[in-house]
Amino acid sequence: MNCPRLKDWFEERYDLRGIRLLAREKLVPEHRYDLWYYTGGITLFLFILQFLTGMLMALYYVPHVKFAYESIIEIVTKLNMGWFFRSLHHWGAQLAIVFLFIHLFGTLLLKSYRKPREMVWVTGFILLGISIFFGLSGYLLLWDERAFAAVRVATGGAGAFPVIGGFIKAFLRGSIDVTGDTLLRFYAFHVAILPIVTLALIGLHILLVQFHGMSVPLSLEGEKRRDIPFFPNVFLKDLMIWLVVLGAVVTLAVLLPPEIGVQADPLAPPPENIKPEWYFLFMLETLKLFPGTILGFNGETIAILCVTAGILFFFLIPFLDRKSSRGEKSPLFTWIGVIYIVYFLVMTAMGFLS
Amino acid sequence: MKLKYSLITRRTFLNTLLFGWAAAFFSGTFYALMKFAFPTLGKEPDFVVLDKKAFKGLPQNSVKPFPWGGTVGLYLKKADGKVLALKGVCTHMECNVAYKPEERKFYCACHQGWFDENGVNIAGPPPKPLEVFEISEEGDKLIIARKGVKVELPKA
Numbered sequence: 001m002n003c004p005r006l007k008d009w010f011e012e013r014y015d016l017r018g019i020r021l022l023a024r025e026k027l028v029p030e031h032r033y034d035l036w037y038y039t040g041g042i043t044l045f046l047f048i049l050q051f052l053t054g055m056l057m058a059l060y061y062v063p064h065v066k067f068a069y070e071s072i073i074e075i076v077t078k079l080n081m082g083w084f085f086r087s088l089h090h091w092g093a094q095l096a097i098v099f100l101f102i103h104l105f106g107t108l109l110l111k112s113y114r115k116p117r118e119m120v121w122v123t124g125f126i127l128l129g130i131s132i133f134f135g136l137s138g139y140l141l142l143w144d145e146r147a148f149a150a151v152r153v154a155t156g157g158a159g160a161f162p163v164i165g166g167f168i169k170a171f172l173r174g175s176i177d178v179t180g181d182t183l184l185r186f187y188a189f190h191v192a193i194l195p196i197v198t199l200a201l202i203g204l205h206i207l208l209v210q211f212h213g214m215s216v217p218l219s220l221e222g223e224k225r226r227d228i229p230f231f232p233n234v235f236l237k238d239l240m241i242w243l244v245v246l247g248a249v250v251t252l253a254v255l256l257p258p259e260i261g262v263q264a265d266p267l268a269p270p271p272e273n274i275k276p277e278w279y280f281l282f283m284l285e286t287l288k289l290f291p292g293t294i295l296g297f298n299g300e301t302i303a304i305l306c307v308t309a310g311i312l313f314f315f316l317i318p319f320l321d322r323k324s325s326r327g328e329k330s331p332l333f334t335w336i337g338v339i340y341i342v343y344f345l346v347m348t349a350m351g352f353l354s
Numbered sequence: 355m356k357l358k359y360s361l362i363t364r365r366t367f368l369n370t371l372l373f374g375w376a377a378a379f380f381s382g383t384f385y386a387l388m389k390f391a392f393p394t395l396g397k398e399p400d401f402v403v404l405d406k407k408a409f410k411g412l413p414q415n416s417v418k419p420f421p422w423g424g425t426v427g428l429y430l431k432k433a434d435g436k437v438l439a440l441k442g443v444c445t446h447m448e449c450n451v452a453y454k455p456e457e458r459k460f461y462c463a464c465h466q467g468w469f470d471e472n473g474v475n476i477a478g479p480p481p482k483p484l485e486v487f488e489i490s491e492e493g494d495k496l497i498i499a500r501k502g503v504k505v506e507l508p509k510a
Contacts, residue, residue: 149464152447170392171392175396176395176396176423177424177425268450269452270449270464284465287479288465288479291479299479300479300481
């Protein structure tokens with residue numbers, strides 16, 4: 001496909017040299033850890049997939065407490081391919097969270113967050129938080145009993161936060177309890193507020209990565225290595241991996257369509273063995289470690305404060321790890337990273353098994 | 355006394371005016387937006403009025419739920435025939451509790467919390483007992499109220 005006249009038309013109006021130069025000169029280092037570079041791209045691809053399948057379902061979903069559940073049943077039973085797109089949206093979300101965590105842990109262990117890339121870490125971290133909120137708000141939209149209980153617990157947990165807890169809880173619920181108001185609110189978060197913030201942050205995140213170039217792990221910094229061009233080598237590799245991921249998501253979506261529970265009933269108790277989405281399990285297990293009261297204080301509040309402190313420390317790692325920011329090896333923070341990862345994996349596994 | 359020189363420059367004055375205006379404008383806008391985004395919260399009811407007939411034939415050692423504001427209340431007829439009304443929401447993380455007749459206990463499935471048949475927390479994470487209501491009757495109405503609340507029914 002070569003359209004010289006179209007090309008001329010653009011070149012007469014826009015100066016495309018800068019872009020062409022950028023495309024030609026963008027290099028990506030090649031080394032034995034360069035597989036980690038692709039985890040971010042995979043996450044990006046899954047987000048694109050989520051936007052597309054989400055737009056499709058928004059055409060039919062009814063965000064009303066009386067019709068929400070019905071409309072999902074309708075999507076999966078009556079619409080052409082409705083079951084497939086809902087299933088795709090479900091599995092795309094699951095894998096997006098998985099790859100976000102892999103991307104995060106890779107960044108953590110390779111210390112790609114170190115100076116000067118702290119802001120890349122910060123934007124990525126906020127994106128992870130948003131993604132988890134995406135997950136929570138998304139599965140309330142099903143309005144089944146599991147979603148209902150999970151959102152009650154999650155917003156109630158936020159309410160245990162000292163001073164501002166009640167405020168946050170009321171804002172999230174839009175009412176004193178989880179009701180139709182909450183459903184509508186979470187719908188607004190899920191389809192309007194979060195997507196636009198996500199778009200802006202992904203843009204910034206990628207722009208920053210572009211600005212800094214790819215980070216090379218500390219241990220390889222002195223070594224001789226080859227830089228390969230992004231266009232077309234790395235780009236094509238990205239596309240190949242995306243195709244594999246698409247295959248995986250489609251396979252999961254076809255073979256394991258997600259179920260939908262019994263419709264939420266504010267007067268009924270939740271089912272036995274109720275469990276939240278897997279990425280909340282580590283939180284659930286952590287909360288279980290704390291008794292109801294500790295030295296006369298509300299155990300819940302103390303638990304929430306401990307979890308918040310843990311997350312805050314994690315968030316601040318690029319600013320606390322002075323050694324790696326000076327370009328020295330920093331084994332202490334490698335160990336801290338490993339502890340976080342092991343804790344997350346063990347608690348998640350315990351949540352599954354208990 | 356008249357000053358020979360102005361204490362602030364014209365630029366400072368205009369900047370203060372501009373940024374002061376901007377601060378006032380944006381804080382006002384932000385306040386209005388937040389005011390809209392935050393709901394005017396309803397309140398938990400002080401009492402609810404139910405139909406006595408609906409609760410009459412309840413077998414012993416079983417519960418019947420009733421709406422308590424946006425959440426659930428449970429009307430329990432104990433094994434010895436005494437009745438009790440309590441808020442059916444776990445004091446830990448606000449999941450609804452279920453009554454287990456074979457054990458005569460309330461159970462919360464979210465985090466495995468247990469309450470005895472009087473609503474006292476006995477095992478698991480719940481920090482306090484379930485809220486117990488007062489039951490009274492008036493004609494064919496069953497009135498369930500929070501402890502210490504004076505019930506004033508509207509004159510029909």
